[in-house]
Amino acid sequence: MDNQHSESLRRMDRREVLRWIGGAAAAAAAASRLPVGEAQTSARIGRQTGAPGPGGARIGSDPILNKNYSPGDLWPLTLDAARRRAAAALCDLILPPEPGDKRPSELGVPDFIDEWISSPYDETSKDRPVIVDGLAWIDAESGRRFGGKAFADLAEAQQCAIADDICGKKSVKTEFKTAQRFFERFRWLAASGYYTTPQGWKDIGYVGNVPTIEFAGPTPEALRHLGLI
């Protein structure tokens, strides 16, 4: 998936997004008042609010499994253009491409993050304010430090100056603690989005998902590495 494709994904306009967030909050509040017997859920996945996604969509219990999905197929994406630019720039800073590889923003990674925070599940929707506010913060911080520029328009060294303050590599000042939480969650999402793509597989050292006649087992080099031969 490249940028061009990314532009064609199904999105929600700002007014609809606001309406959806309001509706989801109301549904969550209503669900929390359900009696025990009605709110029957699995201990494994925790109690869910059942708040609907934008357009009321969820994955559903019987989706077509052997179809290739893109972000936006099941529910519209909700990040606005400015946040998408910031997300793309941050993905590319966190996961710089190896020589000859594409940037994460060219592989649809920001769209995955958008899909995630636009989705109706408890595990995902709790990330929505963290990511949306964090992306707004990073643009505001860029503007404050570097003459009104957006994060995506900064030179790499300028982007790093901000990232270094919030990434946790060195001790993070109190004023940046919220930004640090955003950065850590964003990095988890960006890496999850990236390493699940075929380029990410190659990058991380995953060479499976190919049919073979026999399972060859460990190579002699691997066995030597572990002192097994």
Place this chain on the structure above:
Amino acid sequence: MPVISEKELQPVYDVIVVGSGAGGGQTAYTLTMNGVKVLMLEAGRYYDPLTETPMFQSRAQAPLRGMSTREKPFGFHDATVDGGWEVPGEPYTQASDNPAQRFDWWRARMLGGRTNHWGRISLRNGPYDFKPRSRDGLGFDWPMTYEEVAPWYDKAEMLVGVYGSNEGLENTPDSPEGCLLPPPKARAGELYVKKHVAKFGIPVIPIHRAILSVRQDFEKLPSKLHPGNARAQRILAESMKARAACFWATDCGRGCSIRANYQSTTVHLPPALATGNLDILCDAHVHTVTVGKDGKADGVTYIDKKTGKERGVKGRAVVLAASSGETARILLNSRSARHPAGLGNSSGLVGKYIMDTVGAKLGGSVPAFENLPVHNEEGAGTHVYIPWWLYKEQHAGKLGFARGYHIEFGTGRRMPGLGAGSAGPGYGKAYKEEVRLRYGAGIGFAGRGEMIPNENSFCELDPSVKDKWGIPVLRFHWKWSEHELKQAVHMEQTFAMMIEAIGGKVRKPATDGAKAIEPGGSIIHEVGGAIMGDDPRKSVTNRWHQLWDVPNVVLNDGSAFCSNADKNPTLTIMALAWRSSEHLIEEMRKGNL
């Protein structure tokens, strides 16, 4: 006879089979291969693994990178549709608000049921497992011995195709020559564990799983399985020829479009349909077994889920293989003047003694695995395991809990999913280096242990809650005993010991069993609820899983299990369903039913 619509139902069948999973699939297979006319009723939709399985899809091609959701608890690409711990419109309830007393009930409303996604681990119960009470005074003995069941294990293994090896270990039965397929090689990390835990006396051996590591011997096996039945041999040979060997890619839990692993839908049902003796009706949710004036079962009543209408169909015998919970529910809902407490419930034991498997898990990171030279480690999921190794210490009373567990574990660079980049802090090139270093350098251990049936773990009909069709639902009561809680602690301590033995880093193991143990129902090895025995006052079925009260009703899922060994139940369900189905044929021939 094929997969049919409601209009095509015959007026009466020899046998009605309720459920299409391991028990129902094996029952339909055995009966139809012997000329019996069978109707199979499945509460879920028709499902075809050949056309529906997501083979090779990357997680990037799934919504939310395949995240586990309420609707798809094992991730988007898991084979299960219309299933999980929640099924819309089909609630169940808990008797207690106490989280430790919950039982989470997994159902899969689809043709083939839970066999479409299961782990394919196919271990035989051993001699001790059939006589646990004789060994330690707890629970119940089965009304048969391992030796009586062994020939049926042989048949089930040969039919479905199971890889594994014979190791000659205590209560871990060997299979006769020709039953097992060769096991796949162990991965590097698995060999490393094997080497470093040997000093504790812990054996790491090939696991048994229902996966074709090589193609089945379609020339020899059919005559072994169906001696004197040329037609059955021919049909089985064709079915075996249509199955490919595993190509060591694509998670088995997604199902298998090349039929390399066992699913009822790819292994049991195609030959059964090819006999012409099987009708399958999907979206038919059975809720009662009907009884004629003579006191015998004469059919079932079901909801046609497509129309919501109640229907009935007649049969000379009824086999329930609806899953333990659903089978108990059907029996309890089959109330009549003659059977006021539900069918087969004169003992009052229907719904009692439900069991799951004890589960606990612990993972760690292993520096030795870092920078392992890259190679394809995918394989077929689990290749090796650790069978229970402390029989003697346990029997001598040294462990403080009465039953054993086996250990499954995973290592290696497998398909990356959510969290694949769990490294940090930092970003950029250094961060990516750290991700590479850590990926594949983890290990996860999971224990699967025996739960002893107890009085506090049972299901009953909820007095008020009904499903969307108005059928009373199950209410669960659940309580682990000290045996399970202590066992879970022992599991965690063992895992920590092993992770440390390979130089890994691990959190402190739990000392509180309630914290270590996974919630009831989590392992999805639900058995019991209609236990078999030799005494009609103390059991629901006889040794052939026939209801004592109504012998032409046979329970061929796990409901008749009276213990739940650490060996996963599916292979035993198949072996026993084969055995009891042949008995059913004999009884019908003799006119005893």
